[in-house]
Amino acid sequence: EAGVAQSPRYKIIEKRQSVAFWCNPISGHATLYWYQQILGQGPKLLIQFQNNGVVDDSQLPKDRFSAERLKGVDSTLKIQPAKLEDSAVYLCASSQQDQETQYFGPGTRLLVL
Amino acid sequence: AQRVTQPEKLLSVFKGAPVELKCNYSYSGSPELFWYVQYSRQRLQLLLRHISRESIKGFTADLNKGETSFHLKKPFAQEEDSAMYYCASRGGGADGLTFGKGTHLIIQP
Numbered sequence: 001e002a003g004v005a006q007s008p009r010y011k012i013i014e015k016r017q018s019v020a021f022w023c024n025p026i027s028g029h030a031t032l033y034w035y036q037q038i039l040g041q042g043p044k045l046l047i048q049f050q051n052n053g054v055v056d057d058s059q060l061p062k063d064r065f066s067a068e069r070l071k072g073v074d075s076t077l078k079i080q081p082a083k084l085e086d087s088a089v090y091l092c093a094s095s096q097q098d099q100e101t102q103y104f105g106p107g108t109r110l111l112v113l
Numbered sequence: 114a115q116r117v118t119q120p121e122k123l124l125s126v127f128k129g130a131p132v133e134l135k136c137n138y139s140y141s142g143s144p145e146l147f148w149y150v151q152y153s154r155q156r157l158q159l160l161l162r163h164i165s166r167e168s169i170k171g172f173t174a175d176l177n178k179g180e181t182s183f184h185l186k187k188p189f190a191q192e193e194d195s196a197m198y199y200c201a202s203r204g205g206g207a208d209g210l211t212f213g214k215g216t217h218l219i220i221q222p
Contacts, residue, residue: 003156033209042117042199042212043157056209091157099208104157 002026004105006092012111018080021108025073025094031055033102034067034077035091043091049075082112115140117202119213126190127221134185134216136174136200144204146176146183149212151197160185160198170194190220 005024013019025032030051035043046065048056052072060067064083069075079086089109093102116139126132138144148160161169163176163183174185183200197217201210 031208040214042201042214043210044212045209048209056207095208099203101159101162102210106156 006105010109016081020078023075023092029094031095033093037089084112087112115211117213119216121216123217125219132187132190134198136183138202140204144202147201148185149199192220195220
């Protein structure tokens with residue numbers, strides 16, 4: 001089966017610009033996660049979706065980050081405006097249901113200059 | 114809040130030597146513990162989880178609630194074990210994982 005797909009793989013922007021990342025989970029997976037991984041750190045959960053509803057967004061900086069999963073399949077994560085400290089790898093993961101094994105995508109590496 | 118601590122950023126051992134990657138967690142309830150691995154140029158993937166009690170690629174990990182630890186062990190390291198290893202926990206009704214900072218394991222020939 002195809003794995004979790006993410007695009008773009010790399011993005012370079014200047015601070016105060018906007019950026020969007022896309023994720024396509026494994027077919028049939030109801031739960032989708034976005035994680036942020038800053039260099040030298042482990043991944044940190046930003047938001048979790050169950051189908052098209054938000055389950056947990058307690059660590060999402062809502063003043064600049066937003067995410068949606070309108071049809072319960074693909075998801076987009078947006079940063080507007082970006083700050084230097086947003087430079088990180090953004091990982092998308094999916095699982096069949098909550099509490100099941102999470103499968104990770106290759107990540108999008110963001111550099112904010 | 115949950116916290117996962119991996120005290121070693123880098124661990125280098127020789128091929129054939131035993132390996133132990135340390136992981137300590139802080140959570141008062143009954144968490145689920147995991148080890149994830151990321152090989153060079155590959156995506157993050159699950160290695161093992163404590164509830165399955167499996168041995169994957171020769172690795173095992175035992176949950177020690179008294180010491181709040183979940184150390185990853187392998188009796189004889191192989192060169193293909195070189196990778197980044199992340200310990201993670203989940204608990205309190207949350208599904209998202211809390212990760213440690215990772216340990217870079219290098220197996221020298």
